[in-house]
Amino acid sequence: MPRKSAGKPPADPSDSKSARTRERILDAAAHVLSRKGYAGTRLGDVAEQAEIQAPAIYYYFSSREVLIEEVMWVGVARLREHVAEALEALPPDTAPMDRIDTAVEEHLRFQLAISDFATAAIRNAGQVPEDIRTRQLAEERKYGDIWRTLLHDAQKAGELRADLEPRAARMLVLGALNWANEWWNPRQGSLDVVVRTAKSLVRHGLEVPTTREQGGARPSGGSRGRRTATSAGRTA
Amino acid sequence: MPRKSAGKPPADPSDSKSARTRERILDAAAHVLSRKGYAGTRLGDVAEQAEIQAPAIYYYFSSREVLIEEVMWVGVARLREHVAEALEALPPDTAPMDRIDTAVEEHLRFQLAISDFATAAIRNAGQVPEDIRTRQLAEERKYGDIWRTLLHDAQKAGELRADLEPRAARMLVLGALNWANEWWNPRQGSLDVVVRTAKSLVRHGLEVPTTREQGGARPSGGSRGRRTATSAGRTA
DNA sequence: CTCATTATCTAATCTAAATTAGACTATAAT
DNA sequence: ATTATAGTCTAATTTAGATTAGATAATGAG
Numbered sequence: 001m002p003r004k005s006a007g008k009p010p011a012d013p014s015d016s017k018s019a020r021t022r023e024r025i026l027d028a029a030a031h032v033l034s035r036k037g038y039a040g041t042r043l044g045d046v047a048e049q050a051e052i053q054a055p056a057i058y059y060y061f062s063s064r065e066v067l068i069e070e071v072m073w074v075g076v077a078r079l080r081e082h083v084a085e086a087l088e089a090l091p092p093d094t095a096p097m098d099r100i101d102t103a104v105e106e107h108l109r110f111q112l113a114i115s116d117f118a119t120a121a122i123r124n125a126g127q128v129p130e131d132i133r134t135r136q137l138a139e140e141r142k143y144g145d146i147w148r149t150l151l152h153d154a155q156k157a158g159e160l161r162a163d164l165e166p167r168a169a170r171m172l173v174l175g176a177l178n179w180a181n182e183w184w185n186p187r188q189g190s191l192d193v194v195v196r197t198a199k200s201l202v203r204h205g206l207e208v209p210t211t212r213e214q215g216g217a218r219p220s221g222g223s224r225g226r227r228t229a230t231s232a233g234r235t236a
Numbered sequence: 237m238p239r240k241s242a243g244k245p246p247a248d249p250s251d252s253k254s255a256r257t258r259e260r261i262l263d264a265a266a267h268v269l270s271r272k273g274y275a276g277t278r279l280g281d282v283a284e285q286a287e288i289q290a291p292a293i294y295y296y297f298s299s300r301e302v303l304i305e306e307v308m309w310v311g312v313a314r315l316r317e318h319v320a321e322a323l324e325a326l327p328p329d330t331a332p333m334d335r336i337d338t339a340v341e342e343h344l345r346f347q348l349a350i351s352d353f354a355t356a357a358i359r360n361a362g363q364v365p366e367d368i369r370t371r372q373l374a375e376e377r378k379y380g381d382i383w384r385t386l387l388h389d390a391q392k393a394g395e396l397r398a399d400l401e402p403r404a405a406r407m408l409v410l411g412a413l414n415w416a417n418e419w420w421n422p423r424q425g426s427l428d429v430v431v432r433t434a435k436s437l438v439r440h441g442l443e444v445p446t447t448r449e450q451g452g453a454r455p456s457g458g459s460r461g462r463r464t465a466t467s468a469g470r471t472a
Numbered sequence: 473c474t475c476a477t478t479a480t481c482t483a484a485t486c487t488a489a490a491t492t493a494g495a496c497t498a499t500a501a502t
Numbered sequence: 503a504t505t506a507t508a509g510t511c512t513a514a515t516t517t518a519g520a521t522t523a524g525a526t527a528a529t530g531a532g
Contacts, residue, residue: 037274039274039363044520127275174415175418177408197404201409209446257509294490
């Protein structure tokens with residue numbers, strides 16, 4: 001492992017040559033793992049992608065499993081951060097269903113277009129050995145909390161249909177998004193189209209049907225009849 | 237391989253001892269593969285589950301890959317047959333969206349409660365080596381055709397919202413269902429609840445909102461009154 | 473310039489499974 | 503009973519990769 005005091009270039013721990021090589025290996029592992037799957041991930045392939053020899057990996061990671069586990073952990077962590085930041089950037093009064101829209105879009109874009117780590121984590125969740133799986137679950141739960149909250153808020157606001165069981169609805173929605181890793185490919189369709197379709201599908205799938213008759217919205221009781229178009233969008 | 241003319245019990249090819257052992261191995265492989273994944277499936281585990289010794293597998297299958305490929309092929313084939321039969325059993329005048337309801341329910345029930353083969357096929361679709369994957373794709377396309385038709389019919393009948401891109405919508409719906417293998421477990425919730433939630437989610441997710449005010453249902457050409465709301469896109 | 477360490481390489485080892493060999497057993501036809 | 507063949511077992515053999523050993527290079531500190 002990279003020791004401390006010695007002949008090391010920049011005292012900066014985050015950008016030393018060592019740190020960069022480690023990153024390169026991690027990136028390479030995410031690349032391979034996201035495409036070949038847990039079984040198909042050879043340290044030889046990772047090394048090749050990182051432009052080193054396989055044994056050099058052991059200078060930074062104590063084993064193949066440890067390397068893979070870190071990739072998967074990073075994958076979920078970054079996905080969570082990405083979605084969380086997108087949500088935090090929304091105006092505080094954004095309607096619950098619009099927040100879900102954002103989460104759907106960011107989850108999809110992040111895993112499909114941005115991060116091999118997220119793809120690796122999602123696609124291999126059910127393939128890794130027991131012990132990795134267990135620790136991974138803890139991290140996944142944290143991400144799940146975001147969605148739990150999103151749906152819960154929608155429910156409180158009366159925007160969620162009552163016939164939906166919250167947990168099942170949440171997992172089904174996440175499943176629709178996660179599974180996109182299995183079929184979407186930039187060569188056969190635009191990501192925007194997928195995002196647009198997913199947002200519509202999820203919104204209408206969850207939302208209480210709007211009774212928009214010309215008679216005027218009946219502001220019965222509480223905060224129904226939301227509407228709230230939020231900020232500039234990327235809709236076509 | 238089981239030869240022909242010799243000391244064989246029943247001339248019936250489908251129920252010979254040989255055929256039954258072969259089945260047992262196939263079932264065992266589906267059992268293990270559906271739970272442990274492609275990487276984790278050891279012939280030793282399969283053999284144990286089938287109550288034989290590992291090398292005996294080679295009497296029926298020429299290699300681990302051949303065995304796994306057959307499990308996966310059977311998985312998709314049976315899933316397709318199951319869903320197809322359920323659809324054929326419906327009254328001929330069943331509305332497109334009700335047919336989709338049926339497909340959702342049967343797909344879910346079959347994979348979650350009935351067939352390890354379907355689970356194995358779905359969960360490992362993206363994990364098997366290239367050559368298996370390619371052949372598997374052909375079989376999957378046949379199943380996909382059922383769904384393509386379902387959505388297409390719904391579209392023709394004006395029951396499908398126009399803002400949904402058909403292929404993306406189909407894959408997202410199938411993803412929601414397929415992913416259930418990753419999280420559903422009989423110990424933490426009733427399958428009925430999942431099925432009910434999925435049906436509702438999919439129906440409302442796809443369907444043109446019903447204007448069930450005192451007038452009749454008006455599947456008018458355009459989709460008026462659209463919802464606006466667009467997330468704040470592309471966050472930094 | 474020389475040294476201490478880091479970083480990386482090449483050449484073994486090790487090991488878990490898959491696969492093969494070859495013997496043994498069970499069964500039904502004769 | 504005898505025997506041919508199916509079916510199964512135990513004991514090798516093989517092999518792909520992970521992991522280790524043991525040099526060898528690179529580099530900043532002094």
